Amino acid sequence: MGSAPFNVGYAAAVLRLCCGGAPPDGDHRFKKKVAWSNSRNGFLEVAIMGVESDSKPKIVTGEFGYTLEDVPHLSDYLPHLPTYPNPLQDNPAYSAVRQYFVDFDDTVAQKIVVHKDMPRGVHFRRAGPRQRVYFESDDVHACIVTCGGLCPGLNTVIREIVCGLHHMYGVKSVLGINGGYRGFYSKNTISLTPNTVNDIHKRGGTVLGTSRGGHDTKKIVDSIQDRGINQVYIIGGDGTQKGAAVIFEEIKRRGLKVAVAGIPKTIDNDIPVIDKSFGFDSAVEEAERAITAAHVEATSIENGIGLVKLMGRYSGFIAMYATLASRDVDCCLIPESPFYLEGTGGLFEYIEKRLKENGHMVIVIAEGAGQELLSDSLRSINQQDASGNKLLQDVGLWISQRIKDHFSKQRKMTINLKYIDPTYMIRAIPSNASDNVYCTLLAQSAVHGAMAGYTGFTVGPVNGRHAYIPFHRINENRNKVVITDRMWARLLSSTNQPSFLSPKDVTEARKREKAPSVLLENGFVDGEHMK
Numbered sequence: 001m002g003s004a005p006f007n008v009g010y011a012a013a014v015l016r017l018c019c020g021g022a023p024p025d026g027d028h029r030f031k032k033k034v035a036w037s038n039s040r041n042g043f044l045e046v047a048i049m050g051v052e053s054d055s056k057p058k059i060v061t062g063e064f065g066y067t068l069e070d071v072p073h074l075s076d077y078l079p080h081l082p083t084y085p086n087p088l089q090d091n092p093a094y095s096a097v098r099q100y101f102v103d104f105d106d107t108v109a110q111k112i113v114v115h116k117d118m119p120r121g122v123h124f125r126r127a128g129p130r131q132r133v134y135f136e137s138d139d140v141h142a143c144i145v146t147c148g149g150l151c152p153g154l155n156t157v158i159r160e161i162v163c164g165l166h167h168m169y170g171v172k173s174v175l176g177i178n179g180g181y182r183g184f185y186s187k188n189t190i191s192l193t194p195n196t197v198n199d200i201h202k203r204g205g206t207v208l209g210t211s212r213g214g215h216d217t218k219k220i221v222d223s224i225q226d227r228g229i230n231q232v233y234i235i236g237g238d239g240t241q242k243g244a245a246v247i248f249e250e251i252k253r254r255g256l257k258v259a260v261a262g263i264p265k266t267i268d269n270d271i272p273v274i275d276k277s278f279g280f281d282s283a284v285e286e287a288e289r290a291i292t293a294a295h296v297e298a299t300s301i302e303n304g305i306g307l308v309k310l311m312g313r314y315s316g317f318i319a320m321y322a323t324l325a326s327r328d329v330d331c332c333l334i335p336e337s338p339f340y341l342e343g344t345g346g347l348f349e350y351i352e353k354r355l356k357e358n359g360h361m362v363i364v365i366a367e368g369a370g371q372e373l374l375s376d377s378l379r380s381i382n383q384q385d386a387s388g389n390k391l392l393q394d395v396g397l398w399i400s401q402r403i404k405d406h407f408s409k410q411r412k413m414t415i416n417l418k419y420i421d422p423t424y425m426i427r428a429i430p431s432n433a434s435d436n437v438y439c440t441l442l443a444q445s446a447v448h449g450a451m452a453g454y455t456g457f458t459v460g461p462v463n464g465r466h467a468y469i470p471f472h473r474i475n476e477n478r479n480k481v482v483i484t485d486r487m488w489a490r491l492l493s494s495t496n497q498p499s500f501l502s503p504k505d506v507t508e509a510r511k512r513e514k515a516p517s518v519l520l521e522n523g524f525v526d527g528e529h530m531k
């Protein structure tokens, strides 16, 4: 079966643009496309049901349960915008590519493991360059902002947005907003050129600086309007993408020709829909170094325990992947999987067993794990950072103390515990080779989308293909390790640790996963990531 969504197998498909705006290239081009589709398949019929400029999701449905969760387009609320030929068509670097421009109908399936009688399910618009663009090169005034915590690869994304705009589209005017969202209204901007960003991908952090809090939508959009900015590239995590969604809404409300593109950044890998976030591989690689150190320490002394705390506020992906990669870990504790310390089947019992068997042990704990076990005095009740994220206590210090107390006071056993906290070292490194390539694709996809007039989208790979995903899909839930999935089972079988779950816990986890926060109309469920 071919990869195009409109193929013979899906004959007689009827597309309906249910509640979105005008087709991205205007009615004229859309009709041309319909004619093309008809001539190819002979039976495609398209009905445009209406044009609205509200913020309802743009859903396009077709036969056999096909659903496109489309992204907004400038022409949804500015219907008569002129278009221009894409300058890439004259670019010698791309002239040899057989089909460089993305077909208007290309979409990417969210679910790729299917049965023959299942509906086709949810799709997203494929990312990439379009034949026609909505901006002339000289008219583009772009800006880039980075928000939230650090992540390997931030500088690479910045570099590639600047270079992509410049080299592919001839855009000369790109501003860097300093210090996150608040920088729009309280800091100076810097001019970014291919020259000034040339080497930045070799450095960790973000050359633009970042911050938490300070999202003042009105002031931010005033600043965008006053500066004549018409493309906004926003790099950040879940909070940042929520902020980007509000900025997009305000821009649309004011009727501004400004494209808003989000690039998802999260070292915790907690952004849903996308395959994984940039910097994650680099972080896992660095985390492994800490685990190796913990293993060396633990194996060099009698009853040695190496304990490593890794980031992961709500999602334990870094801990899970670093554990799987390292093979030196005897126990991995993550926020998604409850555990307990005392009694039969508890952590203390397992530690003692391991020490007796091997003489040493390595434990990896994600920062958000076991928070419910910390006593109220240790839990920082209601303490939040400037963005409203709950501040966590150091579970690593707490558990180290509990283990030491247990073995010295109750078991009268000498143990040697070394606690390693490499969290900020892992975040502050430059991205590795594969993340650098990934960052480049993300940046270029974002640039292509904005130039083509798409807006209100986050870019990211879905089953290996880059796609434009509407903000609401990114913002409605959080990607978490599914403890009833194969990946967690692989981890349990690699460490041989107890699952700490009672039959009741398992039943509840299964129930939770059967009723995810997003149950899609066609019966498909969200959250099918990293299996």
Ligand SMILES: Nc1ncnc2c1ncn2[C@@H]1O[C@H](COP(=O)(O)OP(=O)(O)OP(=O)(O)O)[C@@H](O)[C@H]1O
Residues within 6 Å of the ligand: 147, 148, 149, 150, 180, 181, 182, 211, 212, 213, 214, 215, 236, 237, 238, 239, 240, 241, 242, 243, 244, 246, 265, 266, 267, 268, 386, 387, 389
């Ligand atoms: N619901 C929201 N609406 C508008 N802005 C928000 C919202 N949540 C967060 N923000 C803004 O987004 C920015 C970044 O948010 P936050 O500090 O939570 O980091 P993040 O993007 O989630 O990244 P990280 O993965 O490091 O947590 C902050 O400036 C914050 O004010």
Ligand SMILES: O=P(O)(O)OC[C@H]1O[C@](O)(CO)[C@@H](O)[C@@H]1O
Residues within 6 Å of the ligand: 148, 149, 150, 237, 266, 267, 268, 311, 312, 313, 367, 385
């Ligand atoms: O100390 P900061 O900068 O607030 O960042 C810590 C948080 O950032 C994250 O890495 C998310 O970016 C969390 O895992 C962690 O709790």
Ligand SMILES: [Mg+2]
Residues within 6 Å of the ligand: 148, 237, 238, 239, 389
């Ligand atoms: Mg966040």
